[in-house]
Structures are given as C-alpha cells and as structure tokens.
Amino acid sequence: MKLKYYLTRIHDFSAAHRLDSPALDAESNREIYDKCNNDNGHGHDYKLEVTISGQPDEKSGLIWPRAEFDRAINAVLQELDYRHLNREIEYFKKHISTGEEIICYLWQRLAQALPEGMLYHLKLWETNNNYFEFGRDL
Amino acid sequence: MDKNKQVTITRKFEFSASHRYWRDEWSAEKNEQVFGRCISTYGHGHNYELHVSVGGQVNPETGMIINLTDLKKEVNVVLEDFDHKFLNLDTPWFRELVPTTENVAAVLFRLIDERLNTYPLLRLERIRLYEKHDLYAEIRRAED
Numbered sequence: 001m002k003l004k005y006y007l008t009r010i011h012d013f014s015a016a017h018r019l020d021s022p023a024l025d026a027e028s029n030r031e032i033y034d035k036c037n038n039d040n041g042h043g044h045d046y047k048l049e050v051t052i053s054g055q056p057d058e059k060s061g062l063i064w065p066r067a068e069f070d071r072a073i074n075a076v077l078q079e080l081d082y083r084h085l086n087r088e089i090e091y092f093k094k095h096i097s098t099g100e101e102i103i104c105y106l107w108q109r110l111a112q113a114l115p116e117g118m119l120y121h122l123k124l125w126e127t128n129n130n131y132f133e134f135g136r137d138l
Numbered sequence: 139m140d141k142n143k144q145v146t147i148t149r150k151f152e153f154s155a156s157h158r159y160w161r162d163e164w165s166a167e168k169n170e171q172v173f174g175r176c177i178s179t180y181g182h183g184h185n186y187e188l189h190v191s192v193g194g195q196v197n198p199e200t201g202m203i204i205n206l207t208d209l210k211k212e213v214n215v216v217l218e219d220f221d222h223k224f225l226n227l228d229t230p231w232f233r234e235l236v237p238t239t240e241n242v243a244a245v246l247f248r249l250i251d252e253r254l255n256t257y258p259l260l261r262l263e264r265i266r267l268y269e270k271h272d273l274y275a276e277i278r279r280a281e282d
Contacts, residue, residue, distance in 0.1 A: 002280035003247060005240050010272035051276075056244075059161055060172050061236035066273075067174050 007063050008051040011073050013081040016043035017097035047125035052118045072113040099132040107134050143196035145203055146263050148189050153221035156183035157237040187268040194260040204260050212253040243267040243275040
C-alpha cells in the first residue's frame, strides 16, 4: 500500500492592519468593513498552519529537515511580525489586507522559499473563530 | 442501503513515548545538521495526539459505520506497543526507520489499517499525528 505523507508546522505572527478599499468611498468602506475600517487600524495574533507534502527521505525519514522548514517559514513571517501591514509592507499598499489577500501573499512567498512543488496547503487563523485556507487541496 | 450515506468519523487518542533521531552511518555533525536537537543521546519524549478517521456506509440497522467502542478497542491494541515506550528500542519498527513524525504516523497507519481489515465495509481514510501542538503529520492512501 502506497501512502501519501503530509507534514504541518504551525507558526504565529502578530500584526496590525486596516481594511479600506481605494475603489470605494469613505462611507462604503465604513459600511462594508465596519469595525475593521477603524482609521488607526487594529491587530491580530495570526496563526499559520503550513503543510508540505512529499515522500520522506529514505535515510532521514523527513519530508524536509525541520530546521530548514522553520527557517523558510520564519523568513517570510518575520517581515510581517509586529508590523502594520498596510503601512509597512509594500505588497499591502496595493492589496487590501484581508485574510484572503494575506493567505495568497503567504502562498507566493512560501512557495518560493520551499523546494518546488513541496508546499501543499495553508490555513491562516485570523482570530480563534475564523480561518482562511488556500492550496492544492481546495 | 442508501449508497449516498458515506460518512467519515474521527476519534482522538493519546499516547506518550520517547524517541531519538539518529543514523549510525552518518557522522555526528551530519546527524546534528539534519536532525538538530532530536539527536540527544538518550532520547526525548512527547505526548502524541492521534486522530484516526475512518469512512464507510451508514448501516441502516445501527445508524453507524462502526461502533466507536470497537474502533477504540482496535486502535488501543496498536497503541499499547507505543505508549510509555522508547520507540527506537522498545518497538520493532524503528531499527532501520528513524521515528520521525512522518514515519511514526506511517507505521501507525499500516498497523491500524491491518486491524480494521476485519471490518469489510470500513476504510481507514487518514490519520493525523500531533507530536506537539505546533507540529503534525498526516497520512492518507496514495490512490485517493
């Protein structure tokens, strides 16, 4: 019986953001984004589940060495940790910092940081009560 | 039987075990480079959390795909050999195979699958093995 292997590592980062679309007027922004449109922003402890897939190396028994996996994730998340996404991260000056956009950004960055084809799935928790998913499983 | 009543159920289990990542044929430097802190001489341990997901048709008489008591019994037979053991030395499976999260999960998948073979309408769909709250492996069948 052949098996498929997946490994998931969970990291977190804390960041501020504000939801405000340049395509909408101030009133519509307030109406659509409600509390998330607060002028001075607000923040979350984001939690990210990063899943890779592949056959484990025959010798090491690992899909990818843990330390290298952690380094790749940290390199991407450290840029966001303790930042205001809209004001300090170039990507979110052009993209609205919704969970949907953040997870797409993280997918692009992590796919580059990991060996080709290894990244399988992302789950981004914005609060304990909502999460976003993106990847080859959906 | 309503063929559309294909359901998956999951039950959680826990066991505690120690392990060590090491390959004899590698130098100490290479072992440390690949495995990091997991090479410590006498092993270290975890409280593993195992999620076992099985799928099957709902039996119209019982309304179940398997009695959870039976599932619990079958999985616990397997886990007896893992709980409060040093996986490298106290079990036969990790003499050649390093007991990484991936490998422990794969061995558990095969052993549990074997136990469930006596339930013809049931299929082990996947297992998820948490080694810590922030690290888990998942195993599924390749033909899916």
